[in-house]
Amino acid sequence: MKNSLPILLALSLGLNTALALYQFNRSSSNAPLTAQASAVASAKKTSGTTKSASAPAALEPIKWHAPKTDHDLQLVVADLRAAGFPPSALRAVVAQTLRDRLRENYPDPDRPYWKSFDWSPESVAARQKRETEELKQSEALLGREALPSATLSQADREQRYGKLSDEKIDALSKIERDYNQISMAAFATRNGSLIALDYAAFKKEQDTINTAKLADVAAIMTPEELAQYEMRTSDSARKLMRSIQTIDLNESEYAALYQAQKRYDDAQPNPTDGNYTAEMMAQRTAAQQALNEQARAVLNDDRFYQYLKLADSNYGRVAKFTGTYPEITPATSYALYQLHTEASNAMQQLSQSARNQTGASPQQRMLDRQTMAANYETKLLTLVGPQVAEAYKKDPAGRIFSSLSRMAKPPSTRGN
Amino acid sequence: MKNTLLVALLTLSMVLNVLLAFYPFASPTASSTRASTGFAPGHAAALSGVSSTSADTILWSAPKSPQDLPSIVANLRAAGFPPSAVRAIINQLLNERYDPSTLTANLPFWKRSYPSPELVAARQKMQDERTAQFEALLGADARPSAALDPKQRKQRFGDLPDDKVDAISRIEQDYSGISSLATAEAKGDMTLSMEQRRVLEKEKLADLQALLTPDQLEQYQMRNSSSAHSVKSAVSKIDLTEVEYAELYRAKKQFDEQTPQLTTFSAELWAQRTAKQQVLNEQARATLGESRFYTYLAASDYLYAQVAQLSKKHPSVTPAVSYQLYQLQTEAQQAMSTIGADKSVPAGQRGSATQAMMTAYAGKLNALVSPEVAEAYKKSPGGSMFAAFDRSLENAQPTGK
Numbered sequence: 001m002k003n004s005l006p007i008l009l010a011l012s013l014g015l016n017t018a019l020a021l022y023q024f025n026r027s028s029s030n031a032p033l034t035a036q037a038s039a040v041a042s043a044k045k046t047s048g049t050t051k052s053a054s055a056p057a058a059l060e061p062i063k064w065h066a067p068k069t070d071h072d073l074q075l076v077v078a079d080l081r082a083a084g085f086p087p088s089a090l091r092a093v094v095a096q097t098l099r100d101r102l103r104e105n106y107p108d109p110d111r112p113y114w115k116s117f118d119w120s121p122e123s124v125a126a127r128q129k130r131e132t133e134e135l136k137q138s139e140a141l142l143g144r145e146a147l148p149s150a151t152l153s154q155a156d157r158e159q160r161y162g163k164l165s166d167e168k169i170d171a172l173s174k175i176e177r178d179y180n181q182i183s184m185a186a187f188a189t190r191n192g193s194l195i196a197l198d199y200a201a202f203k204k205e206q207d208t209i210n211t212a213k214l215a216d217v218a219a220i221m222t223p224e225e226l227a228q229y230e231m232r233t234s235d236s237a238r239k240l241m242r243s244i245q246t247i248d249l250n251e252s253e254y255a256a257l258y259q260a261q262k263r264y265d266d267a268q269p270n271p272t273d274g275n276y277t278a279e280m281m282a283q284r285t286a287a288q289q290a291l292n293e294q295a296r297a298v299l300n301d302d303r304f305y306q307y308l309k310l311a312d313s314n315y316g317r318v319a320k321f322t323g324t325y326p327e328i329t330p331a332t333s334y335a336l337y338q339l340h341t342e343a344s345n346a347m348q349q350l351s352q353s354a355r356n357q358t359g360a361s362p363q364q365r366m367l368d369r370q371t372m373a374a375n376y377e378t379k380l381l382t383l384v385g386p387q388v389a390e391a392y393k394k395d396p397a398g399r400i401f402s403s404l405s406r407m408a409k410p411p412s413t414r415g416n
Numbered sequence: 417m418k419n420t421l422l423v424a425l426l427t428l429s430m431v432l433n434v435l436l437a438f439y440p441f442a443s444p445t446a447s448s449t450r451a452s453t454g455f456a457p458g459h460a461a462a463l464s465g466v467s468s469t470s471a472d473t474i475l476w477s478a479p480k481s482p483q484d485l486p487s488i489v490a491n492l493r494a495a496g497f498p499p500s501a502v503r504a505i506i507n508q509l510l511n512e513r514y515d516p517s518t519l520t521a522n523l524p525f526w527k528r529s530y531p532s533p534e535l536v537a538a539r540q541k542m543q544d545e546r547t548a549q550f551e552a553l554l555g556a557d558a559r560p561s562a563a564l565d566p567k568q569r570k571q572r573f574g575d576l577p578d579d580k581v582d583a584i585s586r587i588e589q590d591y592s593g594i595s596s597l598a599t600a601e602a603k604g605d606m607t608l609s610m611e612q613r614r615v616l617e618k619e620k621l622a623d624l625q626a627l628l629t630p631d632q633l634e635q636y637q638m639r640n641s642s643s644a645h646s647v648k649s650a651v652s653k654i655d656l657t658e659v660e661y662a663e664l665y666r667a668k669k670q671f672d673e674q675t676p677q678l679t680t681f682s683a684e685l686w687a688q689r690t691a692k693q694q695v696l697n698e699q700a701r702a703t704l705g706e707s708r709f710y711t712y713l714a715a716s717d718y719l720y721a722q723v724a725q726l727s728k729k730h731p732s733v734t735p736a737v738s739y740q741l742y743q744l745q746t747e748a749q750q751a752m753s754t755i756g757a758d759k760s761v762p763a764g765q766r767g768s769a770t771q772a773m774m775t776a777y778a779g780k781l782n783a784l785v786s787p788e789v790a791e792a793y794k795k796s797p798g799g800s801m802f803a804a805f806d807r808s809l810e811n812a813q814p815t816g817k
Contacts, residue, residue: 061473064496084476092508093501100500103565113571113639114661117648155517159525198725232525245530246603254526310604320605362811396682 067097077141087145094141098134106130124188128181148173162228171220179213231255236262243311247303260294278352285341288312305330314341317397325388335383343376343400373407472496479509482549489553499557506553514546536600540593560585574635583627584636591620610677638662643669650716654708667699687753690746693717710735722798730789740784745798748777774805
């Protein structure tokens with residue numbers, strides 16, 4: 001025993017050294033995170049596949065420990081990569097973990113449920129700070145794998161961005177996110193309510209933001225790319241997509257309709273207080289008529305009437321009424337709608353001249369109104385016949401002809 | 417002595433061996449940060465066809481069929497992944513497997529935002545299958561009650577137990593799917609869409625009534641109904657107690673039930689609505705008192721908010737004056753509507769009755785505010801009716817005057 005003690009000690013010291021080296025090596029292999037991830041990546045390249053299961057030698061089995069610091073989270077990501085987790089699973093874990101952590105670090109204030117609607121500038125700023133922080137950390141942890149171009153499904157990407165490159169998609173997403181935050185912050189500073197809004201100031205601010213956003217978007221795209229992007233995502237595009245939901249059309253037809261819709265939207269009058277004046281209404285009606293005729297030239301068949309039901313709510317109401325009369329064709333419905341619009345304009349003009357006290361005397365204006373009303377009543381009867389004309393006057397859509405009928409009678413007989 | 421030293425050294429060395437051998441488990445704080453917080457490597461002892469490498473560690477193995485998913489869940493759990501991380505990963509895997517955008521991928525981009533009812537039904541079916549698989553895979557961890565943030569849960573569900581939270585979530589999800597389908601079937605017809613929505617709301621309410629006690633149902637609706645959302649938005653800038661909120665909510669609920677949303681309003685319907693709005697406003701005033709009431713009203717009634725804008729240029733238009741102007745405006749609208757609808761007034765007298773009414777309201781306006789404010793008000797959207805009164809009265813005056 002005495003002689004064996006030095007040998008045992010030597011063996012034990014040797015084992016000490018071996019175990020220490022082993023632990024040191026393990027620790028080293030875990031510490032340089034990017035190096036380890038690169039090793040895994042290169043192992044995948046070598047094996048010619050991205051499937052982790054096919055390269056088990058390069059992968060490191062793992063066990064979960066809850067990350068408490070930023071550094072822990074870096075370790076988690078590196079270990080998940082090392083264990084072969086695909087980017088999508090990695091993103092899911094990171095997003096969940098970041099949300100949990102940020103909720104702890106930036107807790108929502110304790111407030112009663114009836115005070116949960118909080119659009120104060122401070123709350124909006126706090127929410128945006130949390131979102132920005134989450135994004136920043138996510139990008140720091142995952143690199144390119146956190147970028148929108150990497151996370152979009154192929155179908156969603158094609159729908160929204162067409163054939164744009166990854167770089168442009170990522171740059172566009174950032175612009176969209178930034179301006180969305182600016183808009184939200186502006187909304188919050190202006191009461192955070194659509195009801196109690198100073199509409200004029202809000203509209204001016206939103207227009208400024210939209211102009212700046214468009215300039216930023218245009219700066220990173222070619223004119224063709226910008227046109228494609230707008231055809232997919234602009235307000236005009238969204239309106240048009242709603243209007244064509246019940247018809248089929250090809251790309252050149254869509255593009256022609258989009259251009260017409262965009263011209264119409266761009267030329268819309270801009271009421272400072274959110275309310276249209278009579279002049280603005282007239283301008284708008286004329287523009288709508290022009291848009292309709294452009295659409296008719298593109299969709300030169302029954303698709304036009306299907307389109308118009310959703311594109312122009314006034315035609316939609318007329319078509320809904322005539323839908324109960326099989327003898328009334330879509331073309332007659334359209335003629336009825338045009339007559340309706342014409343009569344509305346004529347009434348508006350008479351009211352306007354009365355308002356401005358220009359032109360004829362009040363007595364003459366009354367006579368003019370009677371003549372005009374009789375004229376439109378005759379046109380209505382000629383177009384749809386007496387039975388449908390009477391029914392139309394009683395329908396909410398045809399209320400104006402009911403007024404015109406009353407107006408056409410001498411004052412002493414009205415109301416009978 | 418020499419032996420004693422050797423024995424001591426040997427003992428020390430052997431203790432060190434034990435410590436080094438069990439380093440990650442015995443000394444989590446003394447080792448490195450990773451031992452306590454990151455992933456601790458285990459020993460690969462791969463099981464056939466799955467990704468577990470030992471009882472508590474995991475290697476990723478891409479699922480090749482739905483049959484692989486249960487083993488992934490089991491292995492993630494065995495490796496210590498918390499339920500939220502397991503949920504996130506499984507959600508992601510199921511999102512890839514049940515991706516609704518694949519259903520519309522063959523459509524041109526301009527047809528994808530408004531898919532046909534058939535496509536919406538297919539999307540709904542896909543969603544149902546996804547939910548069923550999610551629940552089958554995660555069991556209790558798939559329950560909505562398990563995934564809710566405690567604060568959000570309190571806000572949305574109050575003190576409801578897990579099973580009721582889960583059942584409500586299921587009802588909400590079901591009706592959301594049915595509602596999407598109804599919207600697609602309406603093909604842009606807003607009137608039809610609103611009618612369908614009303615029917616669905618009734619059916620949903622019946623389902624909730626069957627699930628909750630009357631008290632629970634009211635608490636749930638006070639948190640989540642559209643009436644509740646309106647009131648919560650309107651009170652965001654004032655302090656109030658739960659009792660006050662409950663009073664406002666009940667009044668608003670009654671108003672909403674009596675005045676359903678329509679796509680168009682006739683003059684008569686609009687007059688009825690404004691009369692009920694007046695009643696609702698007075699109920700709110702009784703609950704909140706003057707000062708808070710005007711703040712509430714500016715955020716809940718668009719017509720009052722428009723009138724109140726006058727105070728920016730005319731400080732004499734206090735909230736109380738704005739409210740009086742607003743009341744005058746709605747009264748005048750109702751009076752116009754009443755005369756128009758009253759068939760008992762002989763045709764020859766209707767014109768003079770209208771003129772008398774206009775004269776009376778023009779006088780009331782002049783008595784309420786200064787001429788300068790009256791003119792400014794008539795140029796505002798809310799006051800344009802009084803400008804029309806002036807014109808009509810002027811036109812009706814005998815010529816030569």
